[in-house]
Amino acid sequence: MSLDIDGSEVDVVIAALHPNLTTFLEEWRPILSRYHLIILKDPDMKEELQIPSGFDHQVYTKVDMEKVAGQTSINFSGHSSRYFGYLISCKKYIISIDDDCLPARDDQGFLVDAVAQHVTNLSTPATPFFFNTLYDPYRKGADFVRGYPFSLRNGVECVMSCGLWLNIADYDAPTQAVKPDERNLRYVDAVLTVPVRSMMPVSGINVAFRRDIVGPAFFPALRLAGEGKCRWETMEDIWCGMCAKLVCDHLGLGVKSGLPYVWRGHGVDGGDALESLKKEWEGVKLMEHVVPFFQSVRLPRTAVTAEDCVIKIAGMVREQLGPLDLVFKHAADAMEAWVKLWKAAAPQSQINS
Amino acid sequence: MSLDIDGSEVDVVIAALHPNLTTFLEEWRPILSRYHLIILKDPDMKEELQIPSGFDHQVYTKVDMEKVAGQTSINFSGHSSRYFGYLISCKKYIISIDDDCLPARDDQGFLVDAVAQHVTNLSTPATPFFFNTLYDPYRKGADFVRGYPFSLRNGVECVMSCGLWLNIADYDAPTQAVKPDERNLRYVDAVLTVPVRSMMPVSGINVAFRRDIVGPAFFPALRLAGEGKCRWETMEDIWCGMCAKLVCDHLGLGVKSGLPYVWRGHGVDGGDALESLKKEWEGVKLMEHVVPFFQSVRLPRTAVTAEDCVIKIAGMVREQLGPLDLVFKHAADAMEAWVKLWKAAAPQSQINS
Numbered sequence: 210m211s212l213d214i215d216g217s218e219v220d221v222v223i224a225a226l227h228p229n230l231t232t233f234l235e236e237w238r239p240i241l242s243r244y245h246l247i248i249l250k251d252p253d254m255k256e257e258l259q260i261p262s263g264f265d266h267q268v269y270t271k272v273d274m275e276k277v278a279g280q281t282s283i284n285f286s287g288h289s290s291r292y293f294g295y296l297i298s299c300k301k302y303i304i305s306i307d308d309d310c311l312p313a314r315d316d317q318g319f320l321v322d323a324v325a326q327h328v329t330n331l332s333t334p335a336t337p338f339f340f341n342t343l344y345d346p347y348r349k350g351a352d353f354v355r356g357y358p359f360s361l362r363n364g365v366e367c368v369m370s371c372g373l374w375l376n377i378a379d380y381d382a383p384t385q386a387v388k389p390d391e392r393n394l395r396y397v398d399a400v401l402t403v404p405v406r407s408m409m410p411v412s413g414i415n416v417a418f419r420r421d422i423v424g425p426a427f428f429p430a431l432r433l434a435g436e437g438k439c440r441w442e443t444m445e446d447i448w449c450g451m452c453a454k455l456v457c458d459h460l461g462l463g464v465k466s467g468l469p470y471v472w473r474g475h476g477v478d479g480g481d482a483l484e485s486l487k488k489e490w491e492g493v494k495l496m497e498h499v500v501p502f503f504q505s506v507r508l509p510r511t512a513v514t515a516e517d518c519v520i521k522i523a524g525m526v527r528e529q530l531g532p533l534d535l536v537f538k539h540a541a542d543a544m545e546a547w548v549k550l551w552k553a554a555a556p557q558s559q560i561n562s
Numbered sequence: 563m564s565l566d567i568d569g570s571e572v573d574v575v576i577a578a579l580h581p582n583l584t585t586f587l588e589e590w591r592p593i594l595s596r597y598h599l600i601i602l603k604d605p606d607m608k609e610e611l612q613i614p615s616g617f618d619h620q621v622y623t624k625v626d627m628e629k630v631a632g633q634t635s636i637n638f639s640g641h642s643s644r645y646f647g648y649l650i651s652c653k654k655y656i657i658s659i660d661d662d663c664l665p666a667r668d669d670q671g672f673l674v675d676a677v678a679q680h681v682t683n684l685s686t687p688a689t690p691f692f693f694n695t696l697y698d699p700y701r702k703g704a705d706f707v708r709g710y711p712f713s714l715r716n717g718v719e720c721v722m723s724c725g726l727w728l729n730i731a732d733y734d735a736p737t738q739a740v741k742p743d744e745r746n747l748r749y750v751d752a753v754l755t756v757p758v759r760s761m762m763p764v765s766g767i768n769v770a771f772r773r774d775i776v777g778p779a780f781f782p783a784l785r786l787a788g789e790g791k792c793r794w795e796t797m798e799d800i801w802c803g804m805c806a807k808l809v810c811d812h813l814g815l816g817v818k819s820g821l822p823y824v825w826r827g828h829g830v831d832g833g834d835a836l837e838s839l840k841k842e843w844e845g846v847k848l849m850e851h852v853v854p855f856f857q858s859v860r861l862p863r864t865a866v867t868a869e870d871c872v873i874k875i876a877g878m879v880r881e882q883l884g885p886l887d888l889v890f891k892h893a894a895d896a897m898e899a900w901v902k903l904w905k906a907a908a909p910q911s912q913i914n915s
Contacts, residue, residue: 339760342726342763351748353737355732355763355800356797356800358849358852394703395704398751399752404759404760407757466695497712497713500711500714
């Protein structure tokens with residue numbers, strides 16, 4: 210893995226859903242102390258944030274969010290606060306990690322530098338147009354397998370990197386309720402490109418992307434009526450990921466999945482999966498509308514930027530999914546509002562930087 | 563991994579390109595002695611085969627191949643001899659392993675039972691219509707990730723299982739020439755479904771499939787003018803794999819890739835990659851015609867069996883690729899001849915069983 214990462218190109222975004230970030234940041238210190246941290250205080254949180262010294266960071270609160278997005282349909286509460294960080298950043302790479310995750314160790318016991326791995330994923334090409342059975346061909350010790358067309362070996366720009374989780378996997382509430390004691394202990398030492406037109410559930414727990422290319426496609430749009438503070442009570446990242454993958458596919462850009470792992474513990478508000486089932490069921494049902502939509506949707510050739518694509522998707526969501534559930538109409542509104550905010554924030558980001 | 567494998571449902575097919583199978587079979591004895599082996603003697607080989615005792619096996623030679631396929635355009639020489647084994651088998655599962663491969667050890671040093679892993683892959687569902695970031699959700703300790711649609715969690719029948727290689731990876735001659743000392747040492751402990759409509763280079767070195775469902779899609783059709791006895795001098799499995807994946811996609815069947823690994827050594831006829839480049843270059847160029855064809859080809863709804871699909875593909879290959887290179891016209895002829903042979907062989911297999 211390359212260690213020549215230019216820290217000035219990276220913002221690490223942390224949505225603080227817990228007031229005391231001491232354990233979290235102390236564990237991450239060897240990795241995160243090199244980078245600028247954008248810390249978002251959940252607007253619903255009353256307590257003061259506790260942040261240990263020695264980190265180059267900036268905290269944004271409800272006041273900042275209201276100043277920028279007050280009159281819009283955008284809601285930054287809970288996990289969605291991280292999107293405010295994406296908006297006000299002006300860096301090339303965004304790395305986003307949930308505050309209930311600690312650094313993982315690889316299968317040889319070494320601490321995983323999740324930031325370096327994400328940046329490596331994003332700065333080497335992706336290969337969405339032909340599957341390489343030997344995983345990431347750009348990794349040291351790997352290459353393209355026999356029969357892989359030479360004309361496709363340059364790959365395409367990789368703009369999204371989806372990391373995984375050891376210990377508590379990112380299951381939904383029903384699965385968590387059925388298998389409360391299951392732990393993900395298998396360290397799969399691989400990165401692979403998710404093929405074009407393959408739909409996928411992107412998780413917001415441990416994810417990175419090229420803000421300069423697909424930033425506008427990372428938005429808080431789908432909010433469940435009974436949304437909670439546990440990951441399994443949210444769908445915001447799943448919806449955003451479906452849209453972002455569609456944007457990447459349309460623009461000929463790549464998405465990778467696999468490394469880096471983070472170690473995911475139960476947060477203090479880890480939650481009760483059985484209790485959450487009441488809320489989550491709404492999200493589970495929504496997905497059954499979402500799948501046929503994304504299976505069939507095609508963007509017009511005139512959409513040549515992420516902003517264009519998001520506006521087009523919003524229009525089709527309103528038209529095709531809006532009549533099925535109000536949550537989709539709200540999502541379409543929020544996506545359009547997001548693109549406006551993004552365009553307005555662009556010069557401001559430059560000033561802040 | 564399930565150990566309750568019914569050995570009577572499995573044929574292990576071994577194309578003998580080397581006369582002395584003693585080392586190969588002794589190393590595989592703990593795994594292969596439970597199964598019936600179909601051993602194909604390369605019709606170009608003059609020497610007597612050496613097979614250690616204690617294996618339930620049947621050897622087929624040039625005489626058998628000529629009796630069954632003598633008047634057709636099918637050529638069973640070299641690696642293609644294995645296809646004769648697929649034809650005369652009457653089992654549910656075919657496992658095919660090159661005779662220069664030995665059993666691998668997993669990342670904890672345990673011997674990998676490649677047959678059991680292939681049968682496990684084939685007897686649990688595949689999930690081609692939505693990508694699961696946690697790899698094979700049916701594996702012990704794994705499941706579907708949050709956001710995976712419940713309506714797709716039953717998966718589909720898995721009919722092809724593509725294993726990998728430790729030590730010498732399956733590179734083409736140019737890559738092998740550029741990186742002669744590279745070894746694949748990374749044991750990636752994962753199985754995943756290759757998504758629908760994702761093209762892939764299937765290797766014949768370590769592969770398994772459901773003969774009863776997609777057997778007719780495994781044929782020796784594309785033969786390079788200067789085809790040799792090293793894997794990198796052949797394209798027969800790459801072409802067959804592209805067709806088989808298309809058949810699976812059309813019929814809504816699944817393909818998995820990943821485990822099991824085999825340990826791949828240099829055979830005594832390991833070959834000289836630089837010398838092979840002269841031959842291989844033909845195959846590399848052919849792939850550039852093949853990719854746009856498979857990107858655009860769609861089978862009609864009337865094709866509802868593997869046989870139907872192969873006949874339809876053969877017709878389109880003759881029409882669209884035939885004018886570009888004679889090798890494609892020959893491939894189309896061989897595919898049609900194969901389906902005829904397959905239909906004719908079916909009752910005979912029943913008698914042999």
